[in-house]
Amino acid sequence: MKFTVVKNIQKNSSMSLILRGFLLFILLYLISDVLVLKSGFGITFEAVNTTLKGNEELYIDAMNEASFLEFWHTQIFFIMMILLTLSSIFIRVANRSRAILTNALMLSAITSLISLPLTFYLSNFFTYIYVIAYFFWHAIALYMILYALWKLNATSV
């Protein structure tokens, strides 16, 4: 987290390069996350419901509780670490709207994570909230990555 105390990060070419490399990896992670989720857990309302609750007509079993809790636990950790580092970089390079965007990013990510057990234990209704919040935080994260890359690139050699 040295970059949080470097005075003019855009003019520090080595730190700027490191952060651009890191942002590229976060971008790749987010894209891969969507692709992996699409092929496994599902990213549509129907697919997520089928994975969690099963489908008798298609002979698909419901996800068992242990697998669900492991999936949820892993998701929380990865999202937490990625968003902490991404928001720290974004806050460092952005001048305006950083609090609004950070709040929107974090709240939507937390909403999507809380919706998962609510879908599993309570009602299918929360699937809608999960899917919408999931895409919302991915979209904001994508914007933050591209904006930070642009800001770091604009003023570095």
Place this chain on the structure above:
Amino acid sequence: MQQAYKLSIFYYILFSLLLILSAVMLFEHKIGFSYNSVLDYYIGNEDKFIPAQSAAGILKIVLPHIFVFGLFAMVLLHFLVFTDLKSRRVFLILIYVTFITALLDIFTPFMIISGWSFFAYIKILSFFTFLSLTLFTLWLLFRKIR
């Protein structure tokens, strides 16, 4: 500390609470919080049709947790420099005990399957001590940034 960074830390606290909740639910569902349930999970129970865990199977679970516990504890504890924890002694004890309980929580399953049943108690104790210390650190952080 910048106001915007306080925001990041605040959300880190919220995510940590969610992580703790999911960890407790997972532990309770897969293993259980009693001495016997911990033994059943690791060394198996024929009457309950619970298969014993192998060292390789435990290692598969332990491997990602070594990295995750280390990273999580490091990130959380390094925020302590922003808190009002004036006593360097308490600060050091907190760091040592957090890492030691994390290590015990990760490696006690190997002792249990090696026949040291007593380590089932250590497993439960280290799990809850690690979570309690994490909650205490989160509370210190929250007090500072509110």
